[in-house]
Amino acid sequence: MRPSLIAGITLCLCLALTGRAAPLRVSIAYEVGNLTPYTPALPETLLDLVYDKLVAPSPYLGNAKPWLATSIVPEGSDGRTWRIGLRDGVRWHDGKPFTSDDVVFTLRYYRDGTPNRWTHHVSETPKLTTIEPIDRLSLRISCAGPCPLFDRVTAADLVILPKHLWQSVKKPNLYRGPLIGTGPYRVKELAPGRYLRLQANHDYFGGVPRVDDIIISFIRNPSTAFAALSAGELDLVAAPVLPELTASLSRRPGLALVHDDNGGVNAVEMRLNFDRPPMSDPAFRRALAMAISPAEIVQRVLLGQGTTGPYPAPASPWTKPGIRQLGDDRATAAKLFRAMGKLPHLSLKVSSNEPLHQRAAEVVVHQLKEAGLDVSVENVDPARSRALSVTRQFDLLIADVTPHNLADPDQLMESVLYGYLWRYGVSYPALEALVRDWHAASTPQARIEAGFALQELHSKAPVTLILYYPRARYAYRPAAYDHWRVTPGMGVFNKWSLLESSAQ
């Protein structure tokens, strides 16, 4: 027998015996240029495949359980100090042991170093004043004010970095060192512009991942991604199925859809710029909210594949039960607008790369016109849309709103203080009193109640209107992998889909 034939048969036998299958092929809608907390626009679900947090899965549903930590317990009764115990035996992907030094280093690095998307949760809300190790596997933190939700929110927000690799990094956005975490997957290869290849971490403390090898391709155009899935070139498209493709993909042999039954914590909103008249007038904002019928938007734009709801997300335990968004009362809105006299023409900004947002904008303009308000849609490129949103140069603006803004109780305070829901310094006495109450709340329940009061106040004269909560569906190939499950706020492609159910 020829040597090459013998080698081939041996390889096949080895693969069969070890159970190694072909790589799982997944597409995501953005390019991964690096994989650290300082990589801009990188979703935390991808970060979570390589790194871990102290508690998991997320801060959004109030169900975070110890993960890298074994316990996070309050010390004293003022809600400011916490003692954190850590798992023993955890190792970084390069074999170095994980200790309290890594956690202390990470929290200090986030607090004192270059800001990223997460750092304000240790430098501002809450502000950590003391971060000190107690021994190899425990540490203590203290906050400047009460931080009664540290164990379920803050600790669930931040991924932990290896001190031995990051301690000398002065420019974290330019970090090009090894991508080492404690997570269920190691980075095997990052091919620029093409794909990211992950290899299972067989020593993972959360159990050996179900899939050994994952190739993640970067496909921005959703039509291409779903075509590749239909052609058998992919096993999962990690982006939600476009509403108009749901029916055809669900009928396609070899494909299946998984959807979120728990209610979403992602939404599309219309922001009202409270810095500009007439949106600065609470009465105008109320009338505008009344003129909008989100149910019609869900039908026309999402083809019924979504729900309506208020801000913040009704599925979140941090949201006041029974809170409602004004709406569906165009006749009253029209009367109120008429009573306000001549109102200026308003512009509704929408990003040019978001077709669903553009469709929603057209329905909104139609609804507002029926109530007597003159609004026109202005398409802007995505970079400009982001800049206008942050610098508040818009009348009305449609955008995605993330779980971070919809279901994170600490972020609620950031939103009130720094321009999303209000800006501290713009006079609003009722709000200022509630902000003081929120900061003073030293028990979890008191903090949650203080958050409810802020939400209630916002709902009376909203500066953001939720147009819809999409009921996200994800298309995949069951023959390749059939354990996908949607985690609210994290989609389907996350570590919980790839670990045994018992891990969670």
Next chain:
Amino acid sequence: MIRRGIGYLIVVWLGATANFLLPRLLPGSPVEFLVGEESNRLSATQRTAVLTQFGLDRPLSEQYRSYLSGLIRLDLGSSVAYGKPVLKLIAERLPWTLLLVGSSIVLALFLGFLLASVFHWAESKRTSSALMSAVIFTGSLPPFWVGMVAIAFFAVTLHWLPSYGAGIGGSVLRHAILPIATLTLGYIPSVFLVARAALEDALGEGYVALARSHGAGPARVLLRQAGPVAALPLLNQFAMSFGVLLGGTVIVETVFAYPGLGLLLYDGILALDFPLVQGVFLLLVVTVVLANIFAELAQRKLDPRLRA
């Protein structure tokens, strides 16, 4: 020749300066991309800490001086979006785009010239009109639509070709076929129109009539007499369109998730990644200038009148 060289250097300098200034006229700052909505709450010190990493915290004049001195050292700075040296990013992506653009230019020049020859060769006016209509129609099809139809037919229905990417561990050429075909289809009409007009002029010349009177057939007249003369405007066409095609691959690369320069530029613009955008645009400027120099030298070689 020296004056010409100085002229080209001035063009490159003007292009480099425009590339430096234009991205900075866009609203917003890279901080918003790097930190997101949270950038609202950053103090001036924190904003500076973010920008310092890329040298974008310095005054504009200082950034400009640093940019120009960097050009001399071939240091284009570090990308905001990717956290890597811009030159390295360009080097990673350029070969993919050159494969697409180079192949589609060669194919389009060949096919466009061939179709223009058929146009003149065809005895029947109906055939020429049909050909002209077909070419104009093809040119009016949006590339993203052509790309999606190609994916639906050749990848999803027939399973002949892959629908996206550049391949993993081989099969690079198979992955390039649909993007190259889409780019080529879009480029053929302009080549055809230039070649058709050039051939028309050349076929009306006296030396062509002389060749015909000596018994040269249509093929010989086209290939030996009119063809080389008609190739000169095509060289100009190539020089003019090389940069446009290089920058214009954004749509095709997006549709096919192809890891080229166009997609890199697109991401750079979305991120307000000044170093990356100015680096890629500079490459386009230099490419257009080099293509023009090449076309000029080739014309001198081919056209004895220019050598005189």
